[in-house]
Amino acid sequence: MNIGIDHGYSAVKTRHFSFPAGISAYSYEPYTLQNTLEYGGQYFVCGTGRQPILRNKTENRNYYLLTLAAIAKEIRQRGEKTECSVTIGAGLPLTLFGREKKAFREYLLYPEKPGDSMSPVCFKFEGVPYRITVQDVKLFPQGYSALAVHPELLRDEPSVLLMDIGGWTVDLMRLDKGIPDASTCRSLELGMIRCVDEIREQVRRDTGLSLTDAQTERILSGKPCSLPEETRAIVRRQGRLYTERLFSAITEAGFDCRALPVILMGGGASLVKKSVEPQDGLCRAIYLTDDKLNAEGFERILEQMSGEVKKVWQGPNSHFGPICRRRTIDGHGKFCRLFRSGKKAPFLFRPFSSVKMKIRFAKRVRRLPRPQTIKRKKLRVNRWKHSFAAYSGKSFPPFRHRQQTRQRFHGR
Numbered sequence: 001m002n003i004g005i006d007h008g009y010s011a012v013k014t015r016h017f018s019f020p021a022g023i024s025a026y027s028y029e030p031y032t033l034q035n036t037l038e039y040g041g042q043y044f045v046c047g048t049g050r051q052p053i054l055r056n057k058t059e060n061r062n063y064y065l066l067t068l069a070a071i072a073k074e075i076r077q078r079g080e081k082t083e084c085s086v087t088i089g090a091g092l093p094l095t096l097f098g099r100e101k102k103a104f105r106e107y108l109l110y111p112e113k114p115g116d117s118m119s120p121v122c123f124k125f126e127g128v129p130y131r132i133t134v135q136d137v138k139l140f141p142q143g144y145s146a147l148a149v150h151p152e153l154l155r156d157e158p159s160v161l162l163m164d165i166g167g168w169t170v171d172l173m174r175l176d177k178g179i180p181d182a183s184t185c186r187s188l189e190l191g192m193i194r195c196v197d198e199i200r201e202q203v204r205r206d207t208g209l210s211l212t213d214a215q216t217e218r219i220l221s222g223k224p225c226s227l228p229e230e231t232r233a234i235v236r237r238q239g240r241l242y243t244e245r246l247f248s249a250i251t252e253a254g255f256d257c258r259a260l261p262v263i264l265m266g267g268g269a270s271l272v273k274k275s276v277e278p279q280d281g282l283c284r285a286i287y288l289t290d291d292k293l294n295a296e297g298f299e300r301i302l303e304q305m306s307g308e309v310k311k312v313w314q315g316p317n318s319h320f321g322p323i324c325r326r327r328t329i330d331g332h333g334k335f336c337r338l339f340r341s342g343k344k345a346p347f348l349f350r351p352f353s354s355v356k357m358k359i360r361f362a363k364r365v366r367r368l369p370r371p372q373t374i375k376r377k378k379l380r381v382n383r384w385k386h387s388f389a390a391y392s393g394k395s396f397p398p399f400r401h402r403q404q405t406r407q408r409f410h411g412r
Contacts, residue, residue, distance in 0.1 A: 001075075001078075001080060001084055001085070001086045001087070002086070002087050002089060002299050002302040002303055002306065003015075003070070003071055003074050003086050003087070003088055003089070003299065004088075004089040004090075004294075004295040004296060004297070004298030004299030004300075004302065005067060005070050005071075005088060005089070005090050005295055005298070006090070006091060006142070006292070006294040006295040006298070007021075007057060007063050007066070007067070007090060007091075008021060008166055008167050008267065009021065009050070009053060009166065009167035009168040009169075009191065009193060010050050010166070010167030010168070010191075010192065010193055010267065011050075011167065011267060011291065012063075012066045012067075012069075012070055013291055013292045013294065013295045014070045014073065014074050014292065014295050015074065015292060015295055015296050015299055016073070016074060016077045016292070017070065017073045017074070017077070017292075018291050018292055019035070019046065019047035019069075019073075020047045020048065020049055020050050021050050021051055021062075021063075021066060021167075022046075022047065022048040022049035022050045022051050023044050023045070023046050023047075023048065023051060023062050023065060023066060024044065024045045024048045025042055025043070025044050026042070026043040026044070026045070027042060027043070028043065029043055030043055030045055033126045033127045034126060035047050035048075035069070035126070036125070036126060036127075037065060037068060037069050037072075037123060037124070037125050038123060038124035038125075039065060039068065039123040039124075044065050044069075046065070046066055046069040047069075049213075050167070050193070050213075053168055053193070056100070056103075057104065057107075058103055058104060058107040063107075064107065064108065067088070067108060068121065068123055068125070068130075068132070069125060071086060071088075071130075071132060072123075072125035072126075072128070072130055073125075075130070076128075082128060082129060082130045082131065083120075083130070083131040083132075084132065084133070085132075085133040085134075085135045086132060086133070086134060086135065087134075087135050087136045087137075087138065087302060087306070088108055088134060088136070088137045088138070089137075089138050089139075089140060089295075089298030089299055089301065089302045090104070090108065090137060090138075090139055090140075090298060091139065091140050091141065091142040091145055091294055091298055092104060092139055092141070092142060093141075093142050093143075093169060093171045093187050094141045094142070094143070094144070094171065094173055094180070094182065094185040094187075095171070095185050095186070095187040096187070097139070097141055101139050104139065105137045105139055108134065108137045109134055109136075109137050119133075120132060120133045121133070121134065138298075138301075138302060138305070140297070140298055140301055141180070142164055142166075142171060142294055143162050143164035143171050143173060143265065143266075143294070144162065144173060144175075144180050145294060145297035145298055145301060146164075146265055146288065146293040146294045146296070146297040147162070147263075147297065148297040148300045148301050148304075149293055149296050149297050149300060150288065150293075151178075153263060153286060154175065154178040157261050158176065158177055159174060159175065159176050159177075159260055159261075160174070160175050160260060160261045160262070160263055161173075161174055161175075161250075161255050161257065161260040161261070161262045161263070162174070162175060162180075162263050162265070163250070163262055163263065163264050163265070163266075164265050164266045164294075165191065165192065165246075165264060165265070165266040165267065165268030165269055165271075165272060166191050166192070166266050166267060166268065167191045167192055167193045167267065167268075168189060168191040168193050168194070169187045169188060169189055169190075169191050170187070170188040170189075170190050170191055170246065170249075170268075171185070171186070171187050171188075172184070172185065172186040172187070172188065172250065172253060172255060173185050173186075174255065174260070184254070184255075186253045186254075188246075188249050188250075188253070190242075190245070190246055190249060191268065192217075192267060192268040192271060195239070195242045195268070195271075196213050196216045196217065198238065198242070199211075199216050199220075199234075199235055199238040199239065199242075200213075200216055202234060202238050203216075203231060203234050203235065203238075206234055207228075207230065207231055207234070209227075209231060211227075211231075211235075215227065216235060217271065219232050219235040219236065220235060220236070220239045220271040220274060220275075221270055221271055221274060222274045236274075236275075239271065239274070239275045240275045240277075242275070243272055243275040243276060243280075244280075246272070247280060257280070257281070257282050257283060258281045258282070258283055259283055260283055261283055261284040261285075261286065262282060262283070262284070262285050262286065263286045263288065264285060264286065264287050264288065265287075265288035265289075265293055265294075266291060266294075267291040269287050269288060269289050269291075270287070270289040270291075273285075273287050273289065
């Protein structure tokens with residue numbers, strides 16, 4: 001199973017979940033098992049606030065414990081077995097990628113015994129026992145990996161600026177023709193943690209109120225809140241000042257947002273979106289407000305690397321590009337339905353010796369009536385028999401090699 005995890009400073013994200021990166025340890029069982037991890041004889045409540053900023057996330061085992069909680073949440077969401085093997089996809093900022101890649105990978109692979117990579121990890125999450133084997137850890141650049149989910153954003157733009165607004169840092173990267181320029185990578189310590197802390201301090205000075213992080217973020221995102229209008233006005237004003245300072249720092253880093261389209265993503269994108277005004281003069285702003293995009297991008301790349309990608313028909317004069325290679329066809333009837341709707345079952349095309357034969361076969365199958373479903377135990381052979389019969393009116397067993405197929409199919 002492939003699971004993408006984004007280890008942020010303020011939150012940990014997976015494909016389906018986002019929870020705060022704080023963790024509290026207990027030597028006894030807490031009053032509730034909600035978000036409670038039991039590991040090594042101790043109890044840990046995950047998602048309580050946020051932990052102190054660490055320059056190096058491998059300094060303690062907090063992020064490893066949060067990783068176990070994230071894996072358990074994803075397994076439960078997907079309905080998988082609690083005893084399984086997983087491959088983790090994680091990310092690092094491009095500016096730190098080469099320096100921290102090896103250490104962070106070993107941290108997630110071998111937390112207790114370096115070198116013992118295939119030993120299962122046993123723990124309980126919310127009272128449910130898990131036995132997980134981490135087969136491998138793949139690391140990818142943050143921000144850029146999220147574009148695996150939205151590749152269309154790069155299709156018509158020769159150059160774009162990618163801005164990943166995280167909890168502690170804002171990572172900048174320019175892409176030329178869809179390829180990142182490593183020399184332009186910058187990391188600014190102007191993330192949302194600093195923004196929220198400064199806003200809370202200003203509110204405390206002006207009104208004497210002590211806001212929580214959740215209250216501050218809610219006002220910045222434009223959602224209703226029961227606080228006085230005076231307090232909300234201060235929060236919005238300080239949010240605007242933060243946005244001005246952020247774009248000023250981007251300009252000082254050598255990027256002209258008036259000339260480059262900007263893709264804003266990360267947990268802070270939705271908050272900055274409310275503070276951007278026309279006077280900022282942005283060339284074009286694209287907001288990806290889902291904070292789970294990085295984790296989804298890691299997982300999408302893992303699927304492509306492992307070959308679990310479906311292939312899609314892109315037209316009569318094109319090739320079969322990878323999108324899913326899972327063999328989930330229940331019979332020839334379902335194959336024909338998927339074929340006509342544009343979803344492919346490309347394994348049927350392996351023996352054909354030319355693109356022209358693939359095109360002729362595809363056109364012929366699309367005109368077929370829907371046959372009856374074939375029993376699964378005879379699925380492999382019958383798929384070939386029915387497919388070749390549909391193409392040529394003949395029926396013969398499958399052949400894996402092209403030469404054998406041509407000899408039987410063409411009579412030579």
